[in-house]
Amino acid sequence: MKPLTNVLLKIFAGGFFRVHAGILLFVFLAMVGIVPPQYLIGYHKSLMLAMDSSWVVTTLVFTGWFIYAVKSWHYVSGQIFASGQHFLFYSSNALSKGKQLKSWFWAQAAILLPIILYAFIAVGVGFAYHYYLLPVCVLLYLTALTYLSAVIYTRQVNRLIDGSSRSILLRLSSKWRKPYFSLYIYHLFDKRKVPYLITKALSWLIITAVFYVFADVKTDFRVAGIAILAVITTHIVLIFEERKFEENDLGFSRNLPYSRPKLFLNFISVYFFLLIPEGIWLFSRFNPLMAAELLFVALSTAMLFHCLLYWFGLNMDKYLQWVLGLFIVLFWIIMFKLLWILIPLNLSLAYLLFYNNYYKFDGEVSDKL
Known part of the structure; x- marks a missing residue:
């Protein structure tokens, strides 16, 4: 893995999960603890099938994912301009914007990892039951959201170079x-x-x-x-x-x-x-x-x-x-x-x-x- 990607993963993805460990643990327990253990797999299978077959459910899920992404934008943006991260304005900018985008893309993908894992399982369930349109939309949405996040971060890091x-x-x-x-x-x-x-x-x-x-x-x-x-x-x-x-x-x-x-x-x-x-x-x-x-x-x-x-x-x-x-x-x-x-x-x-x-x-x- 490229050095810049390693740095971004350790500082931003790792930092995001440390700060939000309590909230993420609460969400995880809520998802697995609201139904008896024997019904847990069937419950999440039903949720995934609803997401794969209903535009209303998919829209609500996309809204929740967008809010999660917004939280990550504000955390990462705040950290980028923290005094301890000023080295990024001198080191990462030595790379082309294309290479920076790739590294930020993987860093954001790591931040979105809980969502991505659940989404991939949901897509697999959808394909198994012959749902194709919405599962493909899920993949495209997550890719677009991750890429847009990378664009935001890259632009912020290069803002000083662009001049005032x-x-x-x-x-x-x-x-x-x-x-x-x-x-x-x-x-x-x-x-x-x-x-x-x-x-x-x-x-x-x-x-x-x-x-x-x-x-x-x-x-x-x-x-x-x-x-x-x-x-x-x-x-x-x-x-x-x-x-x-x-x-x-x-x-x-x-x-x-x-x-x-x-x-x-x-x-x-x-x-x-x-x-x-x-x-x-x-x-x-x-x-x-x-x-x-x-x-x-x-x-x-x-x-x-x-x-x-x-x-x-x-x-x-x-x-x-x-x-x-x-x-x-x-x-x-x-x-x-x-x-x-x-x-x-x-x-x-x-x-x-x-x-x-x-x-x-x-x-x-x-x-x-």
């Missing part, structure tokens, strides 16, 4: 007036283009998959609601980055004469601009009234995810737990045909969290998972 010159966007817009809500948008397209493009790619894949799976009931309002909920869940990285940017670079804004209602509307404007591609799709597919309602559902859900971070701070571990819990709750609200209630419910909860915690936030940032 301003992007074309900032040069062109240097004389434009920039409203408060637009600052994160500029930051996103200047410094965080890769996470943005990855998020939009996942968003497109989710929309395509959901409406392909439910092609026979594509006019059901619940299908669109589930798609929008999944799309907003894929934006959790961008939402977390927005709060992090606000805290690290816009901390002075708390001293500006902006009322809390105005600030709340500013953040809604941020997510409105982030969701323009999804908004265009909504208005091109549905009638204007239905599209507007779905867009407001998306904005209200994004604001709820955003305002959670004022409550417990920039702690990615807690954030992912709450997002997963809220995803399940909101999913069942949609399934019971109560989509209309999500707009006032989400906005009310979001504003309550925002109003009570905006000036109380202590500024603690924790990317450690």
Whole structure:
């Protein structure tokens, strides 16, 4: 095995499992301990067959795997810029980006090893029972997720070499007036283009998959609601980055004469601009009234995810737990045909969290998972 790959495995993959040993052990015990031992094999066989035959189950599994990948992104990203790992900026950059990508790919594959092992067993079970489409999708999804992770890490390690010159966007817009809500948008397209493009790619894949799976009931309002909920869940990285940017670079804004209602509307404007591609799709597919309602559902859900971070701070571990819990709750609200209630419910909860915690936030940032 190549020296760089060995180093990455020891530092990042090994470190990830040491930090998360407790959580992973809990998940393992939950998976093997919720049924009697004599039914354990049959239980997991049923789960695997459900994943191999049902797009709904596969989508839920993919969402869980994506959240696991997000946890790994934040752990590895935090470690890359730790003082003890600065040697990577001088040693690994001596290699071509292609070789770096390969090494990071294997490091991320090691981090995803529990998922990969379970997935391979599920794929084998699916092939044995003559299911082919979804098992192949599982393999492609894991490969894509691992490769995208490698791209993120390689780009971060090479960021200093790329220089700190301003992007074309900032040069062109240097004389434009920039409203408060637009600052994160500029930051996103200047410094965080890769996470943005990855998020939009996942968003497109989710929309395509959901409406392909439910092609026979594509006019059901619940299908669109589930798609929008999944799309907003894929934006959790961008939402977390927005709060992090606000805290690290816009901390002075708390001293500006902006009322809390105005600030709340500013953040809604941020997510409105982030969701323009999804908004265009909504208005091109549905009638204007239905599209507007779905867009407001998306904005209200994004604001709820955003305002959670004022409550417990920039702690990615807690954030992912709450997002997963809220995803399940909101999913069942949609399934019971109560989509209309999500707009006032989400906005009310979001504003309550925002109003009570905006000036109380202590500024603690924790990317450690």
